[in-house]
Amino acid sequence: MKFDAVRACSLALGLLLGLAHADVTLVSESRPQAVIVIADKPTRVARYAAEELVRHVEKASGVKLGIHAESEDSGALQRIYIGDSAAVRKAGINVEKLGAETFALRVTKEAVFIAGQDGGGEPLEADTMAGTLWGVYEWLDRDLGVRWLWPGELGTHVPKTQTVVAKKCDDTVAPRLFQRRLRAGSGFESEHPALGFTKEAAKQFSEEQGIYLRRHRMGRSFPVSYGHAFTDWWEKDGKEHPEWFQLLESGKRGPNKKGGRFSMCVSNPELQREIVARWKAKRPADATTPGFINACENDILGLCACEKCRALDGTAPADYLKFYPATSKMAGSRFVSDRYARFWLGIQQQAPADATVIGYAYFNYFQAPTSGIKLNENILIGYCPSAGWFPRSDEEHAWMKQQWADWRATGARLFMRTNHLLDGYCMPFIFAHQFADEFHHAVEKGMVATDFDSLTGHWATQGPNLYTAARLHVRPEASADAVLSEYYAAFGKAAKAVESYFKHWEGYTTDSREKIGQTMESLQASRWRSWAKAAHVLYPPECFTPAEKILEEAVRAAGSDAEAAARVKFLQLGLEHARLCARVSAQLSLATSTATKEEIKKAVDELIAFRRANERSGIGNFNHLAWVEDLSWKLSEETRKAPDLYP
Structure with a gap:
């Protein structure tokens, strides 16, 4: 049977007239009082979200709610609309105008609506936008008290109840x-x-x-891609452009041995231009997502000893090596954060205005620069300490948090990229309490990603x-x-x-x-x-x-x-x-x-x-x-x- 058009119109009219929000009973005394409604051609995310809702409600109450296409009439008194559909749009929820991964969660006297920005990919893929799925998880969290302790059935905690109620709300998250x-x-x-x-x-x-x-x-x-960016550059470009690579104390450019790791000569403006040029060459002309230029140094200390790189270095902080063991790779290293900050800024200034340059605060450029250089929000820095393992002393813990605050003070955006787990x-x-304290500090100081x-x-x-x-x-x-x-x-x-x-x-x-x-x-x-x-x-x-x-x-x-x-x-x-x-x-x-x-x-x-x-x-x-x-x-x-x- 066709979806009840009269009921849909009256629902839309009621919402437009300011129909009051109210709790909606989905299961009463172990009997279903609602069905789940999805579009006739739902996204895979929306279908999976509906199935997740069914699984958890059944685990809570023993009642398995039905899933129906929008063109079907279940005859139920209450409906739970999952994902974009005609009824969702008539209720005034335009998922296309919601931000990436954003969802609307609305409970009225007439229905429950959970709909958000969804991608077309597999629901369990990290790159698939899943706003509707996030909305279902938010509702399960709030109203059913579901907690996912660890993977698998035993780790899924769902409080038992004979009555399941969706509490009134109208949120966009x-x-x-x-x-x-x-x-x-x-x-x-x-x-x-x-x-x-x-x-x-x-x-x-x-x-x-x-x-x-x-x-x-x-x-x-x-999508965002980054990581040690130049690992294959010496093999491809070392003969033609040795000047792009680290100068060793011996006067040699490149790795100190065949197959060895190497850092870049980050003061070289030609290297900076080449990084931008290669990024532009790979970026589709019709790209609509934000652009990220990977400028993360290789998995090694910044070692270039050329005069131009050294001229960019700031004064090493008094506590530069205080919290590193004597056997650390950091022992005896030169403080080079300022040269890397200027490297990222130089790349960013040559890139399109909508591009973001990504670098790592790592090894001997983990502490913030000391020269007073100012960066901007088109530079995104991964906070990647090579020390600071938990548990920490109070002094070390405060020092680690201060490094985050100091990088943020340069004007760059930051994301957490630690290896501590x-x-x-x-x-x-x-070490849950110290971990949480660091996380809270990062959020307070503008963390944008993890x-x-x-x-x-x-x-x-x-x-x-x-x-x-x-x-x-x-x-x-x-x-x-x-x-x-x-x-x-x-x-x-x-x-x-x-x-x-x-x-x-x-x-x-x-x-x-x-x-x-x-x-x-x-x-x-x-x-x-x-x-x-x-x-x-x-x-x-x-x-x-x-x-x-x-x-x-x-x-x-x-x-x-x-x-x-x-x-x-x-x-x-x-x-x-x-x-x-x-x-x-x-x-x-x-x-x-x-x-x-x-x-x-x-x-x-x-x-x-x-x-x-x-x-x-x-x-x-x-x-x-x-x-x-x-x-x-x-x-x-x-x-x-x-x-x-x-x-």
């Missing part, structure tokens, strides 16, 4: 940040793949995590960190305690015990700050790639006992609540796995290992058996762990086999 990104951490590869996921388990983990990230509204309003291996390494590298996905041991990182993208003003109380509340009667458990580990992490630094330095372990060298030192066997007792208390508190008990079991699995990894670290660490082949095989077999038994549980990203362990442990050739084939 846009993301606070034009890009919200937690890198998924699904691309880690190891020379010892048997330590990681089997193929199907890896697929499941990646898919569930992808859904989780979209539920926390990870995505962006328009790579820290901690799979240990219960908790790109955190990377979401390593150890959900059962580092859940508070990861939930806080995701949740603040949606509620950036929420306090750390407010965010964490959401997380703990999902454990029902076990909430207080779980809160005590993670407070215990956050205290342990904070108290271990100096020991962590000293251990990493003495064992020559990296905070992001060879942490498993040090796991046994930082997490000795006796440290796990108090935490185990707290989780046993949580089990008792959960009682007959099966869902809460399952979530506590999830944490127990994570802790058991962390203890096993620390024990294997003690035997196999490259820093101290004297294990025999037989001992190596026994230790690794035990670890792999645990991972195979629990690889579908979602407790952690085993491929990430295999990558770290490959760089940390003495391993056998046997573990080079595919995990599906390992005996």
